[in-house]
Every structure is written in structure tokens, then in C-alpha cells.
Amino acid sequence: MTEFLQLLFQGVSLGSTYALVALGFAVVYRSSGVINFAQGAMLLLGAYAVSWLAVDVGLSFALAVLAATVMLALAGAALHGLVLRRVVGQPTFVLVMITIGVGIAVTHGVEAAFGPDRRLLGDPWGAAAFEVGGVTINTVKVWGIAVTAAALGAYFAFDRYTRWGLAMQATAADEEATLSVGVPVRRVHACTWALAGALATLGGLFLAGFPGAPQPALGDAALRAFPAIVLGGLGSPVGAVVGGLLIGVVEVLTSGYAPDSLGTNFYAVAPYVAMIAILLVRPYGLFGARPVERV
């Protein structure tokens, strides 16, 4: 039983970082119809930014996280302003490929700049842990869950109760109409991408927490979050969060209990198998809606 609880805790911890990642995807998709394949690279960049600021530059950890979040938010807005704005109106395929291209360039750029080895994150928690009823609880994981909950709460409050949140919802629903009402749609888009960058920093930071570390392979975690957003439905932030948590728990429980016959590392593909199965039955995800197209 303790084994199950232990794995469950790991799963919730991992799931909360996936939820952050998935939310980043969902936010961007909702407002611009693009799946940001560069989200993984942004995760990576966020983790490395924190590591660099905390370890090499010597800032206090909290300050490093804050500064990194701001840097990534600016990077996200820059990505939109410099690149994506120029390809408005192009087919989705083009936009997807552009984010893939950016993702590849940034991921390898980070590896080129910092080298292929694992780095220190510079967090104050390290391997610190305490025990509750036979279950080992790592401090960094507790912080991860707490920060995720706070970030999600802040996002949903922002979305519901602020004008910018309303503007984002409106832009997502009908861009032309929103533009005609005088909302600065371009700035809303930039804001969306900045938000994605900020979420990526937080997600990357906790993915790089003990026993992980900032390393070039960190960005691959975003690829595992895809099934999460598809399961939840591409346009739904709530669906993304639920999907993220679910995928995290499924992944860790599969790690612990999958029989050897399914192969080593089956946990990495289990979400995709589940996703494909679900898509075959419900082609737009569990909560997604079939788009209406004018012929």
C-alpha cells in the first residue's frame, strides 16, 4: 500500500508539472489555433535560465526564478512579434512547422551554449525529504505541487476576473469581431505567448528538480504532455490541466506496475497509445468540439 501511495505522490508531482505545460499549450492554441511545438524548448530555456541565474550569476533562488520568468515571458512575446506575426493567415501546417523549427533551433542552441552535461539547478531544496507514514516526500516536489496550484489559481482568476483575461477569451472566440470592438488583438496575442513562456519557466524549473537536473533532454517532457492536451481537448484549459494530472499519474503508475512483456520504458508510450485509442473513438478529444467549416 505504501508503495502505491509513494508512486501516487510521484505521479501527482509529475502531473502538476505536466498540467503547467499543458496549460501553456492550451492558452496558445485557444487564442491562435497553433500547437506550440516549441513549448518543450521553452521549458528547457526556462530551467536553464533559472539555473544560470541562480548558479552562475549568483542571484538568490527566488529572484532567479522571478527574473527567469520575466525573461521567458519576453522571449515568448518576441517569438510572436518577430516570427509568428508575419505568417498570420497561413495554413496551420506552416505555423506548426515554424514552431517546430524554432523549437529545434532553441533546444540545440541551449545545448551548444551550456554543453550536454547535467547542471545544478541552484534550488535551496536539493534532495531534502521527510517521511509520512512510510512514504518519502521530497521537499522540491511539494513546492512543485504548491506552486502549480498557485499558478493555476492565478491564471483562472486572471481569465475570469480581469479585462485582459476577457480580451483573451474574446480573441479566442472570434478574432475579427474582437478587433472591430477596439481590443488591441496583437497585444493580446503577444500577451498569450508571454504567458506561455512564463508557464514554461515554472514547469521547466520543477521538471529539473531532484532527482532530475537541467539537461538538454528536458524539453522532451513537453512531447509527453501532448496526449494530455489531446485527451482534454485542444481548446480547453481545464481539460488541459485535468489531462496533465492524469497523464502524470498514469505515467508513474505504469512505470511501477507495467509488466516486462510490454518492453522497457513502456510508460513513455502508454499515454500515446491511450491517446490514439481515444482519438479513434472521439476524433476531437474527450472534451473537444468539431470545428464548423464554411465550404
Add this chain to the structure above:
Amino acid sequence: MRARLVLLAVVLVMLVLPFQFGTSALTTATFVVIAAIGATGLNVLTGYAGQISLGHAFFLAAGAYTGAKLGEDLGWSAALWIPAAGVVAGVCGALVGPIALRLSGLYLAIVTLGLVFIGQHVFFNAESLTGGPQGRTFPPVVIGPFDFSAGQVLRLGGLQIDSNGLYYYLALALLAGATAFAWNLRRTRTGRAMVAVREREIAASVMGVDVRRVKIAAFTASAFMAGVSGALYASYLSFAQPGEWSLLLSIQFVAAVIVGGMGTVAGPLLGSAVVFALPTLLKNLPFLPEEAAGGVSVSDLSSIAYGLLIVAFLVLQPRGLVGLVNQPKEAHS
């Protein structure tokens, strides 16, 4: 007429090329031509039929391991395992095709992504077929008395063709076949139906296009060419690991199709020349730091370059290199 002359010049240059190139350049050229076969296939799927696929690496792998099983484990001649590789991959494509019927756009992209991951998972674990993470050897091409193994030299009249040259010519012949197929396809009903599906799927089905058949045909043809390309690629490498058939490989093929010019005939070869010759080009750049000093590795630089190339072409010149060449013509029309 001018187009025919250009075509003739290109063909002649490509035929004579191996005799002018040293081994290193010839090896790169051979990889480019082999990749172009696969790129032609992806061009049919994405350029003609508009289906987003990130799963090309899977079909390449299917062809490669078919070739390994039949050519090396069972000892068949290459005249059999090369087409067989195409057929097996084509069957995989036909099985994936129906998925595209249910899904479109981004959902299809993510599912093909899943295909690559699940494929790699299977390949890493199927040790008897793939050698597991360590990898395995792949058979050299042997057709009757012609042996393409390293070190073999074919003497024709006064000419000596080494194994690199042999692979090059074989790949060139297969590429010519694939290109002819693709060029012809565009002018047939199926080809036009593919374009219709790409542009406006619902309208096309309303007009009587059998969308189901068109999509399955596109996946099958694309996968067949990928299978042949993959089998030849692995054979030329002589050793490959399951890690080779990765998302990055799929993206390289997509990049080749985009950079060359989606939906065009010359696009796949032009794009492959840029994308697959990139690592070698970068290695020979004069200002690169010495390998031993642990400077930026060539593979990192190549990858950064791919990423930027994709972005640059899509933002600035979505019609690719072919679009660049055709622009003056269009300015006049």
C-alpha cells in the same frame, strides 16, 4: 523547351558527378540522393494531398528492417529485398491511412508523432530484429554478380566504379523512377483529387472525390517510397540503431520538402540537397573550433541550422527553393 534543356543538363551533371567527387563528397551526395527518394514520397503525401505527417521516420524504419531481415538474416538478393522493403512500408502506410480519415490537421500531426514514438519503443525492444539499443548491421546491396560491399570495385570499359559510386547510381535510378511516378501522378485523376482534398476536403467530397481512397493512396505511395529509401539508407550506413528512426529524422524530411518547395517535382531533390548535406557542409566551415577542444559540436550546429532554415523559408519563402527559381517567371505572367 528551355525546361527540357535544363533537365538534360541536370541529368548529365548528376551522371558524371561521382567521377569528379572524392569519397567524402560522394558519400554525402549518395546520402542526399537516397534521402530524396523518401522526400519524394513525403512530397506526395504532404505537398499533393496536404496531409501533415511527422511519422515518415517510421516508414523508413519499416523498410530498413525489412531489408535487414530479408537481405541479411535470410540472404535474399537486393533485387528482392529493396522492393519488398517498399511493399512492407507501403502496407504500413495503408494501415495508417484510415486514421487520417477520422482526423485532420493538428490531430493527425500528433497521432503521426505518436507513431514515431511507438515505433521506436517497439524497435528498441525487438532485439532479435533490431539489435536493441546497440543496433545491428545491415546487408550491402548484392544483385546477382554485382556486389556493392565496401571495397568492391566494378570495372566497366576504362572506368572504375567503387561501392560508393554503385550506391549512388542505384539511388539515382530509383530516384528517377520515384520522380517520374510523382510527376505523372500530378497529371492523373488521383493526383488532381489529392490536390482537391488538400485545398478543400469537404468541397472535394461533395464533388464526388473518393476522399477515403485518395488519402489511403497518398499514405501508401508515400510510405512505399520511404521504405525503399530507408532500406537503401540503412544498407549504405551498414550499421544503424533504433535511435536513428527518430522525430528529428521525420522533421528533416519535412524540412527537405518545405525548403525544396512543397508539391513541386524538383523540390524533394533540391530540399534534400540542402538539408542532408548540411552537417558535412558545416563541418568543413573554416571558422569552426577544433573537435578536441570540445567546442560547439557539429550535430548541434546542424540542428540549429535546420530549425532556422525551416523558420526562414516558411516566413520568407513558403514556396521553397523552386519558388525562388520560378519567381522571375511569375513576375512576367
Add this chain to the structure above:
Amino acid sequence: MRPSILAVAAAAATSLALGACGTGDAGGTSGGSAVQGSIKTGPGVDAGAKTIRVGDLNALSGPAAALGKPVAAGHQAYFEALNARGGIDGWTIELAVEDTGYQPQQHVQAYNALKSDIAILNSFGSPTTKAIQPLFGREKLVTIPASFDSIWGTDPAVAPVGTPYNIDIANALDYATGGGAKKLSVGIIYQNDEYGADGLRGFEAAKQSLGFTDAGHQSYKPGDTDFTAQVQKLKAAGADAVVVTALPSATGPIVGTAATLGFTPQWILQGPSYIEQLITEDGTAGAKPTPVAAALKGAIVTSFSAPWGADEAPGMQQLLADQKQYAPDQTPSIYFALAYSQGIVVEQILRKAIDSGDLSREGILAAKEHLGEVDLGGITPAVTYTPEGGPPSRNTLITEIDPTVPGFLKIVEPAHNSDTADAIEISQ
């Protein structure tokens, strides 16, 4: 129109005729052996300029880069120092380095590009060197692997240094179980390729001989970052000790994940699973400790070179002097020391070949096979090469991780030997 087509065709035909008659390099001569002056030469040997080219296929990127870079630095420093001393009887050594990222596939490609230009080869890694083994065997190219796989003892073309992995594990398990006295449950996590396979061989041999309970074999592939599955299974099986045949990029997460799951077995790390950077940020004594350092304390490591700066090793002084002069940025590293001793091996083989007047492939191979004992200055155990082959050594340097000593490895048994290890068969 027609004249233009004719012109193009004529141009093509002419270029064909004027150009080489062969594709690639087939038109030219291949590097066969020849006699120049009084010495027989072969590929990679230039008797006129008196240079010998040594190939170095290394891992400067990828999952093994942390080990490959000090190895490359060690080779570089050794040969630079050698050349500065006048080379080998006036012959200078040129190093041709290629990065293959610890990928067997890249290794094969790089080998094919290098092979006709080199006289002798350094090759990093077990799975990578295994992939080119049939190739260099065919070419009779002597290869010095940065790998302690036991299979090298059976290959005449290979000049290995250090105790094989399987013998190391057998000795370590003998030590950990007190010669079979303690009844332990032991599991193993290994890399799923040739390197891990050799560790597994040692584990199996020890199991037969010492009779401990097998807590399971868990594998992973190079580049994996998550080990929850593997560690969880070993924990569930109740392992008291776990053998780790991995790369440091995996060791850290494996031990760290175990700590987060509350699992603290006796870790037994195969040599290359350990690197100084696992304990502190940059591997030096004064630097910030890593989060996983605490969990690694007390882990057994089967090391392969003497501690950095050890007085007991006479060759260490020269190593330090050369390191200060030719690789001043190098931090203490057992991999640098290993590579340095490999340089000594290469020098001795080439020296003997020069003395015999035969630097062709066959000559260098003969020199290696009849080299006899080579003193490596105590940096790594002395090796003996004979036509019968066999492992370079059957003794294991057993150490324990202790963050307070230099190099963080405290010597527990300088040369542990056991019946289990002696029973393992390795010969041609």
C-alpha cells in the same frame, strides 16, 4: 536547340574523360604498404616527414561526453608532451580526432572516413568499439579501446588497458558479500548494450559462484532520463545491494530516484558509472556539492586508475607535469589518467614496431602481440600483451565514495582478487 544539346553532352563527356577514371577515390592508389628508406610503412605513416597518424574516435558530445572529453584531453596532452620530448626516435605523432557522440552508427561512419589514413586507433566506448570490431579486424588495425569490456581479451587486434568489467563486478560482489558469507539480495541496473552486457556477465558469474539472491535485472538505454520504473522494481524486490553498470548521466538520476523513493541499498558502481562531477558541481574538492552527493556516500566503486596525485604511483609525477603544461584547465579526473596510460601503450607499441623496422599494419600488430609487459607507472595496473591474449588484469581496485578525500574515492582494497573472478574464462 540541337547544337545546344550536343554542346552540353560534349561537355559532359569531356569532363568524364578528363576527370578521374574512377568514382570517389577509386581512381587513385589505396594506402597499401610500401618500403620507404629503411623502414616498411603502411597507412598513416609518412616516412618522409617522419610522422605517424593516430586515430582517436571519441565521445565529445552525447551521453558519454563527460567521460570522453577528459579522455580526449589525456590523449592530446600525452602526445603533445611526447612530441615535445622528440617523439619516438624522431617520429612525431599526429592525432586525428573525430567526435562520434557514443553512437555506434556515427562511430562506424567516422571509422570508415579515417581508416585509410591511420596507423593505429584509439576508440572510446564499448558499444561503439564493438560496432567497428569486425571492420578493424579485417584491416588488421591495432585498436586501443577506452573500454574495459572482457571481449577485448580475445581479439588479437585490440590492446586493452585495465581490468574487464565482468571481473570487476565479480570481485566487487565477492568483497560486498564477504566471499559469499553474507546472504544478500542483489539486483543490477545496466545499460542495454555491450557495456552493460559485460557487467551483467560478471553479475551472473558471481551469482553462480557466491549464491546470492537475484533481485532482478533492470535495463535502460543510453539517453534515458527517467528511471522510476527500474528503481521501483528493484525496491519492490527488496534488493540489499544494487550493481550499476551505467554512465554518470544515468547514475545520478538512478541513485537520486532511489533516494526519493526512500530506497537506499548498497550501491556498487562499475568504474565508468562514476565521475567526479557526481559529487560536486565541477568535480573539484572546493565546489558546491550536488544534490545526489549525500545519497552516493559509501557507494562502492570499482575504479581503474590510481588517485590523482598519488605518491605510490611513480608515473603520476610525469602525468601531473604534462597535465600542467599541456592541459592546464583539466580538473582531477580518472579518465584523463586512463587516457594518459593509453598513450604510454601506444608509444610502446609504435616504438617496438619502429625498432623492428616495420610500421605497416602487420608490423604494428606483431609489435603489439609480442610486447610483453608494459609498465604504466602505476597509473593503471601494468598490462601484458602476448599472442595468447587474455584479460590485462584480474585484480580490482575497490574504492568507496568519500567526499572528503581527493578524487572523492577512498581506497578500500588496492588489488582485490577472488576465486569467482579467476574462474571467469577469457582467452583466445
